[in-house]
Amino acid sequence: MEDTGLFVITVASEKGGVGKTTIATNLAVYLKALNEDLPVTIFSFDNHFSVDNMFAIGNHRGASVSRIFSDESLDALVQMGEYGVQFMVSERNLEPPDDNIAHLGRVLARGDLSGILVIDTRPILDYFTRSALLAADLVLVPVKDRPSLVNVAALQQAMADDGNDPERLWLVPSLIDGRTRLKEKDIGIHDFLVYSAGERDFQVVDTLVSKSPKVESLTTHFSSRIYPVLTHARGTRVHGQMRDLAAFVNSQYSKSRQPDRKPPVRLLAAVEDMPPGRASHLSGECPGCGLRVTGQDGFFYQDLRHHQTGFFHNSCLDQLLVNAEAQMLMPERGGVLFALPDTGLIGEEGDVSLSLYDEDGDEIVTENVTLETSARIMEMMRAATGRDDSEMFREMILVALDPEPPLFFLEDEGAHRFSVLRKKVLADLRLREQL
Ligand SMILES: Nc1ncnc2c1ncn2[C@@H]1O[C@H](COP(=O)(O)OP(=O)(O)OP(=O)(O)O)[C@@H](O)[C@H]1O
Numbered sequence: 001m002e003d004t005g006l007f008v009i010t011v012a013s014e015k016g017g018v019g020k021t022t023i024a025t026n027l028a029v030y031l032k033a034l035n036e037d038l039p040v041t042i043f044s045f046d047n048h049f050s051v052d053n054m055f056a057i058g059n060h061r062g063a064s065v066s067r068i069f070s071d072e073s074l075d076a077l078v079q080m081g082e083y084g085v086q087f088m089v090s091e092r093n094l095e096p097p098d099d100n101i102a103h104l105g106r107v108l109a110r111g112d113l114s115g116i117l118v119i120d121t122r123p124i125l126d127y128f129t130r131s132a133l134l135a136a137d138l139v140l141v142p143v144k145d146r147p148s149l150v151n152v153a154a155l156q157q158a159m160a161d162d163g164n165d166p167e168r169l170w171l172v173p174s175l176i177d178g179r180t181r182l183k184e185k186d187i188g189i190h191d192f193l194v195y196s197a198g199e200r201d202f203q204v205v206d207t208l209v210s211k212s213p214k215v216e217s218l219t220t221h222f223s224s225r226i227y228p229v230l231t232h233a234r235g236t237r238v239h240g241q242m243r244d245l246a247a248f249v250n251s252q253y254s255k256s257r258q259p260d261r262k263p264p265v266r267l268l269a270a271v272e273d274m275p276p277g278r279a280s281h282l283s284g285e286c287p288g289c290g291l292r293v294t295g296q297d298g299f300f301y302q303d304l305r306h307h308q309t310g311f312f313h314n315s316c317l318d319q320l321l322v323n324a325e326a327q328m329l330m331p332e333r334g335g336v337l338f339a340l341p342d343t344g345l346i347g348e349e350g351d352v353s354l355s356l357y358d359e360d361g362d363e364i365v366t367e368n369v370t371l372e373t374s375a376r377i378m379e380m381m382r383a384a385t386g387r388d389d390s391e392m393f394r395e396m397i398l399v400a401l402d403p404e405p406p407l408f409f410l411e412d413e414g415a416h417r418f419s420v421l422r423k424k425v426l427a428d429l430r431l432r433e434q435l
Pocket residue numbers: 015016017018019020021022023046121122123174175176209210211212213215216217219220238
């Protein structure tokens with residue numbers, strides 16, 4: 001993904017009452033306090049109004065989270081709240097705008113918001129939680145007991161299935177009562193959680209959030225206003241713990257800014273024992289949405305001019321084809337070619353074409369795509385080729401359609417199959433030009 005500067009932290013757990021909202025809201029306050037110059041934004045997909053009750057200034061109501069999915073600039077939708085934290089108003093009945101969970105990530109990757117975004121979620125794995133997990137650079141999962149710990153596997157699996165890197169998930173021991181000891185093992189609950197998380201290969205942050213009556217009173221007192229730990233519970237242990245958690249987040253944020261950011265671990269593992277050269281132009285980001293792809297599912301593609309390769313998420317390729325008539329003729333095996341016959345400066349005329357090829361590399365159909373779709377395809381081409389419009393000329397992105405996981409195309413048999421397809425397609429294009 002082009003570095004838009006926005007670092008997305010999703011706080012999630014399928015278990016209710018584990019401290020998600022408390023951690024999300026306070027984290028935003030502490031992050032802002034630690035980085036005065038950094039924009040910090042928060043919103044919640046939950047139908048409670050904790051975010052509003054902490055951050056709203058006066059009674060003014062602004063844009064609600066539902067408008068994130070519109071085409072409006074996020075910068076204009078967020079409002080400045082208390083403690084210097086920007087927020088969006090929560091929504092009582094939030095309806096999914098579509099069934100594309102990559103939609104949120106695409107909006108956030110547009111670049112109109114910068115700094116850090118904290119997303120609070122509901123205790124269910126619905127459209128919104130999955131969108132927020134997929135878009136996240138860092139996922140924090142509060143765990144307070146064994147059931148909440150066991151449940152982490154489901155979140156991790158959802159991330160992997162949807163195409164994010166599960167390595168971004170970290171557990172935060174939460175609501176920890178130092179006096180509680182597990183009878184059978186005589187160990188404290190925090191030690192137990194760290195130990196059990198280790199057994200399951202989960203990463204745990206090196207801090208915790210203690211259970212504190214003072215912290216609890218911040219949300220349960222008489223007025224609807226909710227106060228942060230930073231301003232109203234400085235005397236508690238939780239104050240230092242939240243500061244430590246914010247410092248951890250800061251370090252993850254700084255790491256993500258380093259230019260030599262590594263591709264996802266699982267992608268690397270798959271690529272490591274490949275013949276030299278084959279993976280050297282491999283991108284770890286989907287050109288459809290700019291988010292991480294691991295190649296476990298989705299589609300393999302190559303930029304035929306420069307041999308840059310990578311993967312599309314399933315839904316991201318679908319999005320590019322959604323208005324095309326050719327979509328009805330998609331073969332199970334074969335290829336899709338997005339071609340720009342001339343320069344990238346298409347002006348008013350969209351002249352991007354889309355062709356389908358069957359398993360033998362024979363053309364099934366070619367169509368010129370509509371203006372609306374061509375803008376989307378141009379955006380994808382910029383991402384896939386790394387070139388802007390002025391540098392584009394005769395760009396061709398060939399996507400392999402195949403039921404195999406796309407990583408297959410980095411192996412010998414798959415690479416061979418792709419090269420046969422590529423040769424046929426290029427020959428076909430030359431023929432077309434001569435006609
Ligand atoms: N460190 C803490 N010490 C004491 N009480 C806490 C602490 N953190 C959260 N609580 C209390 O526990 C309850 C649940 O916390 P919170 O709302 O943050 O959890 P949640 O995971 O967001 O819940 P839900 O799943 O319902 O959204 C609240 O009443 C909150 O005040």
